[in-house]
Amino acid sequence: MSTESADPSAVFRRYLSAMVLHSLASAEAAGLNATDYFALNLLDLTGPQTSGELARWTGLTTGATTRLIDRLEEGGHVRRVLDPADRRKVMVELVAPPATVDRAVEGARRRLGAVIAEYGPRQQATLFDYFGRAAEAYRASTEELVERRDG
Amino acid sequence: MSTESADPSAVFRRYLSAMVLHSLASAEAAGLNATDYFALNLLDLTGPQTSGELARWTGLTTGATTRLIDRLEEGGHVRRVLDPADRRKVMVELVAPPATVDRAVEGARRRLGAVIAEYGPRQQATLFDYFGRAAEAYRASTEELVERRDG
DNA sequence: GTAGTTATCTGCATTGATGCAGATATTAGA
DNA sequence: TCTAATATCTGCATCAATGCAGATAACTAC
Numbered sequence: 629m630s631t632e633s634a635d636p637s638a639v640f641r642r643y644l645s646a647m648v649l650h651s652l653a654s655a656e657a658a659g660l661n662a663t664d665y666f667a668l669n670l671l672d673l674t675g676p677q678t679s680g681e682l683a684r685w686t687g688l689t690t691g692a693t694t695r696l697i698d699r700l701e702e703g704g705h706v707r708r709v710l711d712p713a714d715r716r717k718v719m720v721e722l723v724a725p726p727a728t729v730d731r732a733v734e735g736a737r738r739r740l741g742a743v744i745a746e747y748g749p750r751q752q753a754t755l756f757d758y759f760g761r762a763a764e765a766y767r768a769s770t771e772e773l774v775e776r777r778d779g
Numbered sequence: 780m781s782t783e784s785a786d787p788s789a790v791f792r793r794y795l796s797a798m799v800l801h802s803l804a805s806a807e808a809a810g811l812n813a814t815d816y817f818a819l820n821l822l823d824l825t826g827p828q829t830s831g832e833l834a835r836w837t838g839l840t841t842g843a844t845t846r847l848i849d850r851l852e853e854g855g856h857v858r859r860v861l862d863p864a865d866r867r868k869v870m871v872e873l874v875a876p877p878a879t880v881d882r883a884v885e886g887a888r889r890r891l892g893a894v895i896a897e898y899g900p901r902q903q904a905t906l907f908d909y910f911g912r913a914a915e916a917y918r919a920s921t922e923e924l925v926e927r928r929d930g
Numbered sequence: 931g932t933a934g935t936t937a938t939c940t941g942c943a944t945t946g947a948t949g950c951a952g953a954t955a956t957t958a959g960a
Numbered sequence: 961t962c963t964a965a966t967a968t969c970t971g972c973a974t975c976a977a978t979g980c981a982g983a984t985a986a987c988t989a990c
Contacts, residue, residue, distance in 0.1 A: 636907055640891075643910040644884070645824040646917035650924075651802040656838065657924045662813035666803040679938060685846045687807065692978050694939055699977095709897040716937045716986045730971080733795070736921045739916035740791075740800040743909065751822075756787055758894065758906055759794040765890035766797035772886045773808045830968060843948050845969055850947095865955080867956045867967040 650736055657732035663688070667696060668705060668729070671722040673767065678711070679718045687777055797814065797915055801887055808883035816840070819856060820849060822873040827887070829862070830869045 655665035663686055670685055671677060677685070683693040700706040703725050708747055713718035744752060808814035816839055822828060828836070834844040842868055848871055851857040856877050862868035897905060 636903075639907050639914075642824060644887075644918075645915040646821045646914040646921070647798050648802040648806075648820045649817060650917040650921045651799040652806075652813050652820075653921045653924045655799075655803075657928065662803050662806070663977080666800060669796045669799045669803075673793060673800060674941060680936090682911060683938095688977090689979055691940080691980075695977075711883070714937085718938065732924060736917060739920055740913060743912045743916055747905065747909075752787075752900045754898065754905050755909055756790050758898075759790050761894045762891060763790075763794040763797040765894050766794075766801040766887060767977070768802045768886035769890055770797070770804045771819035773804045773883060775809065778920050814947080831966090839947090840949055841968060842950075842970080846947075865957070865967085869968065 645678060654729070654732040654736070658728040660726075660729070663696060664699060665729075667700060668722065668725070671706065671720065672725060676709070676719045676721045679720060682720060684778070685774055687774070805880070805883040805887070809877060809878075809879040811832075813881075814847060816848060818851060819873065819876070822857065822871065823876060827860070827870045830871060833871060835929070836925055838925070870926045 646694055649663075654660070658665065660668070667682060667686060670682070673695075679693055679697060680690065682696070683690050686693065686696065688696060697706065697718070700720075701708060703726065705723060707721050707723050708725065709719045709721055711719050744755060747755065802816075803813070806813055809816065811819070818833060818837060821833070827898050830844055830848060831841065833847070835842050836843075837847065838849060848857065848869070850857065851871075852859060854877065857875055858872050858874050860870045860872055895906060898906065905926065
């Protein structure tokens with residue numbers, strides 16, 4: 629809670645909490661469980677992955693991952709493509725970001741767009757520079773969590 | 780996927796995906812399911828809530844919400860406090876952000892701290908100004924999703 | 931070609947989160 | 961006080977996601 633404090637770490641903390649809340653709410657609004665939403669975002673962020681890599685990222689067994697891919701495919705979000713180089717492998721490709729996800733995230737995109745639009749060009753440049761670097765930082769941190777779990 | 784493009788909307792999109800991924804991964808790393816993690820973040824962000832308000836935010840029935848609070852209380856994350864003004868009501872207060880959550884988020888905090896530290900004072904001021912405004916934008920967007928579900 | 935390994939899939943069982951319906955306690959109103 | 965409404969809790973049943981173990985198919989090395 630906390631009244632609006634100028635303490636940078638508190639500001640940042642609130643920012644993180646707000647994003648987590650919205651992530652989970654938008655998954656639910658899109659009709660997806662956390663695992664499915666995670667997988668879709670992963671595919672969107674890193675491109676096609678094999679079933680095995682998906683299992684590693686999600687922490688599921690390969691069996692459960694098969695079912696995960698089944699669900700996503702059934703929903704039309706994803707398609708299976710056999711790897712021509714190794715036909716045992718199944719590449720999972722994002723077909724299209726589901727419309728329900730777009731609709732769920734639309735409000736946030738609009739509000740954030742309005743916030744960003746209020747800054748001047750140089751400030752916007754700073755923000756987008758940050759977004760790019762922060763995305764990589766998050767990705768690396770997520771990978772660290774994944775590895776810690778396996779290790 | 781996309782190669783690193785300068786397109787602002789693509790940058791922002793990747794940033795959002797990366798954050799969603801990390802949110803979900805950190806929940807799992809903290810040993811919490813999505814609902815429980817959502818509730819903890821909500822309490823952290825907005826302060827104590829009644830059981831009923833928690834039900835509204837999570838979209839659970841009141842019965843399921845009772846069980847949610849049970850789990851959080853059992854884990855020592857939260858405590859029930861009777862509202863003296865209306866003794867039917869149960870206020871749910873955050874006891875302490877669980878250590879497992881801290882540990883899960885630590886990597887991201889460190890990496891993001893390093894990213895932010897590279898900017899000059901005025902740029903940092905811009906970033907923190909943004910964080911504050913964005914947090915509110917996310918909160919409002921989350922509330923919109925909640926209301927859309929109920930309405 | 932045979933053996934061994936790897937990647938994915940399937941059948942079956944389990945479990946945890948949830949909904950639902952009714953119970954209980956408290957408050958508000960006539 | 962009696963009644964209705966509200967807030968939370970409990971018992972029971974259900975369902976979806978997952979783990980596990982074994983099956984299948986494909987690749988690799990000899």
